[in-house]
Amino acid sequence: MIDHSSEPLRIGVLGASRIAGGALVEPAKETGDRLVVVAARDPRRAAAFAAEHGVERVAASYAEVLADPEVEVVYNPLANALHGPWNLAAVRAGKHVLTEKPFASNAEEAREVRDAAAAAGVAVLEAFHHAHHPVLLRLHELVASGELGALRRVEAVFTMPSPRDDDPRWQLDLAGGALMDLGCYPLQCLRSFAPWAGGEPQVVSARADERAGHPGVDERLTAQLAFPGGVTGEAHCDMASDDWAITCRVVGEDGEATAMNVVLPQRDDRVVVRGPAGERTEHLGTRSTYLYQLEAVRAHLREGAPFVSDADDAVRGAELIDAVYGAAGLPPRPRTRL
Numbered sequence: 001m002i003d004h005s006s007e008p009l010r011i012g013v014l015g016a017s018r019i020a021g022g023a024l025v026e027p028a029k030e031t032g033d034r035l036v037v038v039a040a041r042d043p044r045r046a047a048a049f050a051a052e053h054g055v056e057r058v059a060a061s062y063a064e065v066l067a068d069p070e071v072e073v074v075y076n077p078l079a080n081a082l083h084g085p086w087n088l089a090a091v092r093a094g095k096h097v098l099t100e101k102p103f104a105s106n107a108e109e110a111r112e113v114r115d116a117a118a119a120a121g122v123a124v125l126e127a128f129h130h131a132h133h134p135v136l137l138r139l140h141e142l143v144a145s146g147e148l149g150a151l152r153r154v155e156a157v158f159t160m161p162s163p164r165d166d167d168p169r170w171q172l173d174l175a176g177g178a179l180m181d182l183g184c185y186p187l188q189c190l191r192s193f194a195p196w197a198g199g200e201p202q203v204v205s206a207r208a209d210e211r212a213g214h215p216g217v218d219e220r221l222t223a224q225l226a227f228p229g230g231v232t233g234e235a236h237c238d239m240a241s242d243d244w245a246i247t248c249r250v251v252g253e254d255g256e257a258t259a260m261n262v263v264l265p266q267r268d269d270r271v272v273v274r275g276p277a278g279e280r281t282e283h284l285g286t287r288s289t290y291l292y293q294l295e296a297v298r299a300h301l302r303e304g305a306p307f308v309s310d311a312d313d314a315v316r317g318a319e320l321i322d323a324v325y326g327a328a329g330l331p332p333r334p335r336t337r338l
Contacts, residue, residue: 009033009298012071012095014062014086015078016040016049019100023127024075025053027294039065062086066093073098073301079168080175081336084109087124089338091117097124098297101184102321103314105175106332110318114311125297126309126317128188132292134284135265136192139250139257142273143196148252151196154233156186156248158263159220159241169239170214175333177218179208179321183237185263187320188309189248190225190233198229200316206327211240216330223324235324265289 011033013020028035039059040046046058059065066074066089074090076083076099084104090097091113103126104110117124130136143151160182163169169176194200206223210216220238227233248262255275261268266289271282299305309317322332 007302009301010036010070010072011075012036012059012065012068012073013038013049013055013075013077014065015076016042016045017077019077020049020075021053022288023077023100023129023290024098024294027288027291030291031294031298033294033298036070037065037068063089066090066095072096073297076100080180080333081105081173083175084113085336085338087113088116091120091122091124094120094122096122096301098127099124100127102126102175102180102318103311104318105335107315107318107322109335110315114315117311123301123307124311124314125300125307126311126314127293128185128309129289129293130185130263130265131188131192131308132296133265133287133289135259135269135271136189136248136262138271138282138284139248139259139262140192140196142257142271143193143250143252147255147273148250148257148275149254151193151231151250151252153231153251154190154193154197154249155236155251156189156234156262157236157245158182158185159236159238159243159245161243162219162240165213170211170217172214172216173334173336175336176214177211177221177330177333178237178239179218179221179324180333181237182239183221183223183235183324184317184321185246186235186237186248187223187324188317189262190235191317191320192308193231193233193250194227196229197227197231199227201225201227201233201320203320203323203327206324208325208328208330210330218325218328218330221324221328223327263289 208218208221225233300307
């Protein structure tokens with residue numbers, strides 16, 4: 001039998017976005033995976049991106065990337081509203097997909113992408129890169145070990161200074177809003193504790209402040225959640241804050257632990273643990289979350305290893321986002337048709 005586990009992934013890139021540099025290009029240099037082709041709305045940007053990052057060739061359109069027989073995995077870092085439709089187009093072209101979050105504009109679209117991927121026999125993976133890093137995994141270990149006592153509460157926060165008012169992240173028709181861009185991370189963090197909390201959380205209440213001049217678009221949002229086992233949770237996001245904050249705090253009967261930057265631990269890898277014996281700070285390493293993620297993608301596609309944010313998980317996440325919006329009195333994000 002031929003062992004294909006060491007073969008490079010052959011990746012096609014949709015768009016010449018800034019995030020692709022750190023999220024894909026740099027990790028691929030470490031793993032030895034190939035960036036086969038890139039396309040962008042502006043061909044000049046695609047050519048510049050390819051020259052800067054060593055992409056093998058430039059395509060004239062996104063559709064040409066999907067049709068390329070050498071591409072096996074499509075990386076989709078496009079605007080939020082274009083995740084769902086291009087994920088759907090990619091799986092219908094028989095390609096695996098690594099998509100930036102959010103997986104789709106709403107739960108209905110997410111289910112359509114999942115079902116199409118299942119029918120095509122390909123994987124669609126949501127890029128919650130932090131879920132593969134030792135920082136979040138350490139919080140899980142602390143809960144699972146019993147050191148903190150029985151789990152009682154999980155709180156996750158993601159805030160940042162405001163983008164410009166004309167930024168696409170403030171556009172309802174582009175699936176914008178603080179929950180879509182930031183809050184999906186705290187929700188994923190809360191959901192990751194479901195094994196110790198009796199199952200997936202449900203929304204108890206939510207409150208949102210709309211962005212002035214952008215009806216239906218949340219500038220900040222706070223959601224209260226409850227797990228079946230009685231554990232409570234809070235997810236807070238603010239896309240017009242004075243500063244950055246990206247924390248996750250777990251509280252047990254006997255102690256608590258806080259990850260000081262749960263989404264980007266390569267910038268701050270501290271986990272602060274407090275209990276009857278006092279306080280200690282653990283450092284879990286500043287190796288990139290994106291490198292861990294690409295290694296997990298490789299293991300999933302080459303060896304069949306589990307991937308934490310697969311299509312089924314992404315649907316559950318999209319359903320929770322829609323429920324939070326509903327509880328806050330805001331509509332789900334509308335989907336975009338190609």
